[in-house]
Structures are given as C-alpha cells and as structure tokens.
Amino acid sequence: MSKIASAFADGKAFIPFITCGDPDLETTAAAVREAVKNGADLIELGIPFSDPTAEGPVIQGANIRALSGGVRTNNVFDLVRDLRKDVTIPLVFMTYANVVFSYGSEKFIQTCSEIGIDGLIIPDIPFEEKEEFLPFCEKYDVDLISMVAPTSEDRVAMIAKEAKGFIYIVSSLGVTGMRSSFSSDLTAVVAKIREVTDVPCAIGFGISNPEQAEKMAKVADGVIVGSAVVKILEEKGKDAPASIGAFVKEMKEACLR
Amino acid sequence: MTNPAGRFGIHGGQYIPETLMNAVNELEEAYNHYKNDPEFNRELTELFNEYANRPSLLYYAKKMTEDLGGAKIYLKREDLNHTGAHKVNNVLGQALLAKKMGKTRLIAETGAGQHGVATATAAALFGMECVVFMGEEDTIRQALNVYRMRLLGAEVIPVKTGTRTLKDAVSEAMREWTTRISDTHYCLGSVMGPHPFPTIVRDFQAVISKEIKEQMMEKEGRLPDAVLACVGGGSNAIGSFYHFIEDKDVKLIGCEAAGRGIDTFETAATVNTGRLGIFHGMKSYFCQDDDGQIAPVYSISAGLDYPGVGPEHANLHDIGRAQYVPVTDEEAVEAFEYLSKMEGIIPAIESAHAVAYARKLAPTMRPDQIIVITISGRGDKDCAAIARYRGEDIHE
Numbered sequence: 001m002s003k004i005a006s007a008f009a010d011g012k013a014f015i016p017f018i019t020c021g022d023p024d025l026e027t028t029a030a031a032v033r034e035a036v037k038n039g040a041d042l043i044e045l046g047i048p049f050s051d052p053t054a055e056g057p058v059i060q061g062a063n064i065r066a067l068s069g070g071v072r073t074n075n076v077f078d079l080v081r082d083l084r085k086d087v088t089i090p091l092v093f094m095t096y097a098n099v100v101f102s103y104g105s106e107k108f109i110q111t112c113s114e115i116g117i118d119g120l121i122i123p124d125i126p127f128e129e130k131e132e133f134l135p136f137c138e139k140y141d142v143d144l145i146s147m148v149a150p151t152s153e154d155r156v157a158m159i160a161k162e163a164k165g166f167i168y169i170v171s172s173l174g175v176t177g178m179r180s181s182f183s184s185d186l187t188a189v190v191a192k193i194r195e196v197t198d199v200p201c202a203i204g205f206g207i208s209n210p211e212q213a214e215k216m217a218k219v220a221d222g223v224i225v226g227s228a229v230v231k232i233l234e235e236k237g238k239d240a241p242a243s244i245g246a247f248v249k250e251m252k253e254a255c256l257r
Numbered sequence: 258m259t260n261p262a263g264r265f266g267i268h269g270g271q272y273i274p275e276t277l278m279n280a281v282n283e284l285e286e287a288y289n290h291y292k293n294d295p296e297f298n299r300e301l302t303e304l305f306n307e308y309a310n311r312p313s314l315l316y317y318a319k320k321m322t323e324d325l326g327g328a329k330i331y332l333k334r335e336d337l338n339h340t341g342a343h344k345v346n347n348v349l350g351q352a353l354l355a356k357k358m359g360k361t362r363l364i365a366e367t368g369a370g371q372h373g374v375a376t377a378t379a380a381a382l383f384g385m386e387c388v389v390f391m392g393e394e395d396t397i398r399q400a401l402n403v404y405r406m407r408l409l410g411a412e413v414i415p416v417k418t419g420t421r422t423l424k425d426a427v428s429e430a431m432r433e434w435t436t437r438i439s440d441t442h443y444c445l446g447s448v449m450g451p452h453p454f455p456t457i458v459r460d461f462q463a464v465i466s467k468e469i470k471e472q473m474m475e476k477e478g479r480l481p482d483a484v485l486a487c488v489g490g491g492s493n494a495i496g497s498f499y500h501f502i503e504d505k506d507v508k509l510i511g512c513e514a515a516g517r518g519i520d521t522f523e524t525a526a527t528v529n530t531g532r533l534g535i536f537h538g539m540k541s542y543f544c545q546d547d548d549g550q551i552a553p554v555y556s557i558s559a560g561l562d563y564p565g566v567g568p569e570h571a572n573l574h575d576i577g578r579a580q581y582v583p584v585t586d587e588e589a590v591e592a593f594e595y596l597s598k599m600e601g602i603i604p605a606i607e608s609a610h611a612v613a614y615a616r617k618l619a620p621t622m623r624p625d626q627i628i629v630i631t632i633s634g635r636g637d638k639d640c641a642a643i644a645r646y647r648g649e650d651i652h653e
Contacts, residue, residue: 050550051419051536053428054274054435060418073548097272097535102549124272124535128262132272132535149276151438159275170276174436 002143003118004090004165007042008200013222014039014252015202016229017094019046019062021071023237025079031233034245036087039252044121044224047076047095054123056177058227061234073103077111084116092119092145097132106136113140119165121145127159148193150183160193167193169220171205177227179206186219210254217255225251263452266575268568271451273538276435285453287358292460297357304349305464308382309339315472315629321599328482328622330615333469333631335493336604342634343462343493344375348444350461352379355442362386362441366430368395368423368489369560369607370402371634372446377411387411390429392422395559402638420553423563427537447490448567451538455568462496469629470500477627483508483618486631487610488581489561491570493633498579508580511570512610514556515583525554527566528574528581541571557586557646560607588613590646593636605634606643
C-alpha cells in the first residue's frame, strides 16, 4: 500500500505546493515545517525548471527566483534529507521530465526513494509516455502520479485504472494560477474514476481561497493549492513561512467543513 | 520513417500535459484522414500553385559556381514564395486542415516572424482569428514583421518570460493552447513539438524536395551530390531532405547557427553542442546545463535561435544519414553579403548559414558534381539588423 494513502486518512487532504529554493532553501524548509505544523497532509515540492510550460505567471516567477538563487537538483535532495529528520507526512516532487531525465532517470528515482520522496508529479509525462519513468518508479517504490484533465473524457478510465498514490484532477483548462471558475463537470470526472479505482482523488489548478477549497473538498478527497502559496512567498520572501502556516490552517479547516 | 508512437529512432514522442492529449489525438486522426483525401490534396495543391507561387524556381547560380570553382550550385528559391519564405507551405497545409476540423482560430509562435506572417496570412485568407506569440526580444529585432502580422489582422503578443525569444514563444503558445482548445488550432511552425506535429510539418514541407528532385532530373538528368539547408527546428531542412533520404548517394547537410562559436555559450548549434533531453513535447537534442535547465541560446538569426532540433533530424544524425555543421554569425553575415553581390539575391540570414557552408564545400568538389542550397527565405527583413551588425546606424 502506498504511503501516500495515509495523507487521505481523515477523509479530506490539504496539499500545498512550494517551489524549492524560492527565495532560498532555508525559507523552503521553514515553510514546509510551518505547513506540516498547521495541518498539511501531503506536500508537493517543486524542483525548479527553466521553462515550466504547464505553469502560469506566479509559479513561473518562483522557478526563475529559485534558479537565479542558484538552486540545483542535488541541493533539493539535500533539503529533503534535512526535512526527513522530523517531517513524517508524505512528500512528492513536482518537476518536469527533463529535470529527471537529465539527472539520469534511474539515479533520480532511486535517490527519491532513498531520501523519502513518496511520489513524482511530472506534468509533461502523459499516460502514453509513462514508460519513460514507470519501470524505475516501480523498482524503487515511488508513485508516479497520474493526472486527469477536463479534456480527458474517454481517457479517464484508462488513466485511473493504472493510477498509483493519488489521482491529480486538473480543475479546468489552462495553466496553473488563481482563477474564479472551474470546470463544471468535476463531479462526473470523479464518478468515472470511482468506477475503476479506489485511489484517492485531489483537485488542483486555480484554487486559492477557503470557499473554493471547501467546495472542491466536497467533490474529491483532497485539494491542491500552488499559486496561492507561492504568491505569499513572492510577496513576503523570507518572512513568508508564518503566513503560509496561517494560510494552510485556514484551508485545511475549510476542507474539513 | 514514423512509427505509430510518433518516434524517429529514440526521438519524438508526446511529452505534453494531459490537457492537450485529446487535442493532439484529434489532430492526428484528422490528419490521417485528410492526407489521403483527394479533395484535400487538390485544394492544397491549388493553394500552393495559385496563391503561394509554387513550384519555386531551382536556379542555377552560374556566377557563384564560377567564383567558387568547384561543384555546380543550384539555389532552391523558397524566398520567392508568397510571404517570402518556406513557412507558407506548412501553414497553408495546417490552416486547411484546421478549417476542415472546424477550428476558427489559429495560434502560432514565431521567431524571426516569418512563420507568424505566414500564419497571419493564411488566417486572413481563410477568415480565421489569429494570435501570434513572439519573444519580446524578437519583436524588437524584427519590428517590420510585427507590423506585417498586425496589418494582416493578427494579434501579436510579445512574450516577456525567459530569454524572450523563440523558445519562450513556443512555451507561451502551448500554454495558450491548454487554455483554449475547442475552437483553436496550434499552427506549430517547425518539425518539432509533440507527435503528430513533426510528421505533419515535414509532410507539408516535403514539397521542397519533391520539386528539387523533379527539377534536377529535368535540368541535369540526375540527382544532386549534396543538399544544404539551414536548421533551427529544422522544417526547411527536412523539407529539402525528405525525398532524398532513401537516395544514399545524396549528401544531406544541415547548417546550424553557431552564433559566436560552438566553443562559446553564445551558440544555438543544438546537434553540435546539445545533448539528449525532453522538452516542448519531444525527446531530442537540446542545449541545456548539467541539471537539464534549457540553455539561453544565441544566434544573430532570430529564426535559428532555438535550443532544440526536430526529432527526425536528431535521428538522421544518430544514424549518420545527415550531417550537421556549425556556421557562425560572422560566416553567415559574410554569406548574406556574398550572395547579394554575386547573384543579386538577398537571402534571409537563416538561409545565409547554408550559403556560408556551401562556400566552404563547393571548392572541395569537382565541376561535374552538384550542390543544391535551399534559400529558405528572403532577406529584406534582415537588412536593418545586418547593417547594425556592420556598424551602421539604421533602424526600420
């Protein structure tokens, strides 16, 4: 059984996303610990990439700040080694295919396993290309997270059947970033998934406030929030961790409402 | 050459977000249907011949041949196409396909602006909406093309992320496509990106080598010894190579933009300096650092200023069927000036990269041998930039 399942134990998981090294790795570590203390059930750690094609302007900015600060893939691994001294909730990496491939796919995924990373989210690896990394993910017991989009339609069952860890449901068309409206048939997407698997479903892309989190948590098993967290880092920099803690607390409460 | 998964050897594939998967599947299905549809092909041929000025001339460059004192040189004049470059071949094909698919809006990326102008042109012709993404840096380098696109009715969006060049324009066009799919076709401008784009774009550009072959047989009664073309993403090159791939005696030479040199960081010579990676929907060679971060490439030519190369080229390199040579800014500028004075033909600075290599190659060959150089576009758009490179204070 995937360790990621434990994140969904109380019924509704709150999953914040943080880009590692924005503005520096010390701040990332402090922000992760604040998020854990305030009820985050799983954390998505972004490894920065120069050209993140699935991200909107907010997370693009975080990637640029982190890379300008000199963060390298190995530094992110060191960050996780440090976090794992006291952080026990599931942690997953979110990054782009070239970051994994360039490091050496097997070496990257083996390292993930050794340092306590439970899953990988790679937005430019669709179902058809998962063989690129899946054999190593299976060998080293790291879940390759599957994504389902509002445009997936007839693909939902095929994707869900082979999903591990949790299923990342993309809330609406477009890239990451805060928005006011979401795809209208998310309930139907979850129902389609439920027909073929019990793997938990979390909705992400564009969710930024407690009202939206409450609504989405009623549809799925978890809520993923990226840009709204990154926005706090963009505005407060090194002083962001305390505010992130307060935000996570509010959002987790909304999820359980 | 393409297997069902859209692979060229180990290269190619579909490394894109799930949101776009049904869009590319729908495109593949439509393309597989229409590529063999007689009516579609009749309409496309009519557009090529009656609108775009095809077939383009295969011109014997007598003065250049005599000056270099080696192989006989022919120029494939894609610069004479409507809109002034080879880009129109692909755009007319994709726009017609998009129209058949019921799409009403075209989006595109552009580097030098030639693909953007061609897309804006096709959109005007077909009565479609058009949005072109162009790196802010390129909107400055190629200001005249920005005006041409707007004149044709397109909206030009300057891209302010990353290096503000072609790579960022591609990323932004992909982002836009994930936002609006149902009425929008992404008219990708080169033989790159996720399957089926490298195959579709190659097939529409293959008219270049089909014509070269026919014209060569007519003029010389035999095939050329070498075909040269410049390579950024590689669409005019694959178009020039395609029908010669099985003719093993025809050397295929792609000329990459070396910028300030392949021993510097200011280069865009992907095959010569890059390594295997996954980016913009494909596995291929990319200029990148040790962590896989895509490199900020450089070339005087906005059209070749791209950190990757099409997957079919990557495979032709792997199997040794084509050779990829680096050409510096300085060599390209000299060739730009050379062809203008020698033959009265001002080539695009992109195409000048192929002319530059021909100047080195031709003298090493015998007079009974033949080189074809594809002049992918005309150089009017580059005159101000080259003048500035030479120290003259000219602005458009």
